[in-house]
Every structure is written in structure tokens, then in C-alpha cells.
Amino acid sequence: MCKRINILGSPMDSMTMEQSITRCLEWCADEHPAHTLITLNASILMMMRGNQALHDACTSGDVIVPDGVPMVWASHLLGTPLAGRVAGVELMQRLFEASHRERLRIFLLGAKQEVIDTLQSICADQYPGMVIAGVRNGYFNESMYPEVIRQIRESQSDILFIGMPTPFKETWGERHRDEFNTSVIIGVGGSFDVVAGFVKRAPVWMQKAGMEWFWRLMMEPRKLWKRYLVTNSQFLYYLGLEVVRRRLLRR
Numbered sequence: 001m002c003k004r005i006n007i008l009g010s011p012m013d014s015m016t017m018e019q020s021i022t023r024c025l026e027w028c029a030d031e032h033p034a035h036t037l038i039t040l041n042a043s044i045l046m047m048m049r050g051n052q053a054l055h056d057a058c059t060s061g062d063v064i065v066p067d068g069v070p071m072v073w074a075s076h077l078l079g080t081p082l083a084g085r086v087a088g089v090e091l092m093q094r095l096f097e098a099s100h101r102e103r104l105r106i107f108l109l110g111a112k113q114e115v116i117d118t119l120q121s122i123c124a125d126q127y128p129g130m131v132i133a134g135v136r137n138g139y140f141n142e143s144m145y146p147e148v149i150r151q152i153r154e155s156q157s158d159i160l161f162i163g164m165p166t167p168f169k170e171t172w173g174e175r176h177r178d179e180f181n182t183s184v185i186i187g188v189g190g191s192f193d194v195v196a197g198f199v200k201r202a203p204v205w206m207q208k209a210g211m212e213w214f215w216r217l218m219m220e221p222r223k224l225w226k227r228y229l230v231t232n233s234q235f236l237y238y239l240g241l242e243v244v245r246r247r248l249l250r251r
Contacts (some may be wrong), residue, residue, distance in 0.1 A: 007080070024159065025098055035183060036186070037062065044224070058170055067085065068208070074239050078239075108134070109136050110192055116192060120197065159184040161213075194234070199219065
């Protein structure tokens with residue numbers, strides 16, 4: 001049983017990568033579908049404060065893990081340490097490996113068509129035991145939701161990876177989770193682009209230093225400057241307030 005703690009108003013599960021993978025595989029063997037695993041970083045945590053639908057979707061997750069070293073650091077500062085980081089892109093790749101062994105059915109939803117085509121080809125080459133039950137690019141509007149949901153449902157997939165931005169991946173996945181008829185739903189953001197080789201991931205030293213956000217900002221400054229600079233500043237502000245509050249309470 002993992003420990004659930006609270007980080008700046010959001011529940012978080014203290015689980016390792018291995019425990020997260022095991023839990024997902026247990027869900028795949030469960031008769032009751034529609035389990036969600038949410039990966040939270042500092043940016044998403046701050047977005048939740050001003051977006052009630054996103055807050056509700058994230059906090060409704062069956063498992064909520066920290067996708068970001070700053071989240072782990074924050075948990076230590078607050079005196080409720082998390083087991084470690086569970087990066088979405090690494091979790092997805094590890095589940096690809098597990099799906100190869102277990103012959104699980106995977107649905108890939110999101111990204112541009114060329115990205116998802118390349119990812120599908122990579123998966124077929126590297127994980128031949130994994131069954132790609134369905135793919136769909138991320139370019140669809142609200143009128144197409146029923147068609148996309150039907151495609152996912154009829155694929156009879158075990159795991160649905162949603163490679164789309166926040167807040168869509170969390171809110172849309174939560175809103176329709178019972179319609180997908182899939183065991184596990186995981187939002188993985190831009191992970192498709194990384195694994196397919198369209199976006200280069202930060203060097204390992206930057207990942208360990210908690211600076212992966214800065215690497216992403218350098219890669220896409222126009223797209224991400226507000227998200228990272230504003231939300232990271234907010235995160236540090238609220239974290240500082242909470243650290244002071246807890247220390248005063250212990251006096």
C-alpha cells in the first residue's frame with residue numbers, strides 16, 4: 001500500500017517507478033476498467049489552482065505521481081517525502097516493454113500524424129509482442145469526440161496513452177473514462193514526440209538537477225515561456241508560504 005500525502009493542495013502517491021508499473025499491470029488484469037494514472041509537475045499543479053475542471057480531473061486519479069524533480073524536492077521541504085520521480089515519458093516506455101512481454105493492447109492518441117506513424121513503427125520494431133490496438137492523431141474537434149471515443153472503445157485496448165497537452169489530456173480523459181472500455185488511462189503530454197525522435201529530451205544531468213523544464217523552454221521558448229516562467233514562480237511562492245506555515249505550526 002503506497003502512502004498518499006498532500007502537496008500544495010493536491011493528493012500525491014509516494015510510489016516508485018516499479019510500483020507504478022506494477023499497479024498499471026494489476027489494473028490490466030482487473031475486471032473493472034477505467035483506472036487513471038495522473039503525472040503531475042509543478043506547472044500542472046499551479047494550473048490546477050485556477051482551473052476547477054483540471055483540479056477535479058487530476059485529484060480524481062486512482063494514482064497520482066510526481067513527474068518532476070521539483071515536486072520531490074518540495075515534498076522533502078514539507079516533511080512528507082515522496083518515494084521519487086515517475087517521469088511520464090519513462091513510465092510510457094517501461095509500459096511499452098511490459099506490454100511487449102504481456103502482449104497487452106495499446107492505443108496511442110495524440111500528436112501529429114507523422115509523429116504517431118513514426119512512433120507506431122518504432123513500437124513494432126522494438127516491442128513486437130505489444131499489440132497496437134489503435135492510433136489516432138490529436139487533431140480533432142468536439143464534434144468528432146463520439147467518433148474518437150468509439151474508435152478507442154472498439155479497439156478493446158488495455159492501456160490508452162493520451163499524448164496531448166494539459167489541461168485537455170486530464171479533463172477529457174476523466175470526462176470520458178467510463179466510455180473508453182480500457183483498463184488504464186495515462187496522459188503523457190509530449191512523450192510521443194520524444195520517443196519518436198521529433199523532440200530531444202534534456203541531458204540526464206539536467207533531469208537530475210530538476211532543470212528539464214529549462215531545457216524544454218529553450219527548445220520551444222514562444223510556446224512555453226509563460227507556462228514555465230509564470231507557473232514555476234507561482235510554485236516557489238506557494239511552496240515558500242507552505243513551508244513557513246508548517247514550521248510555525250510546529251513551534
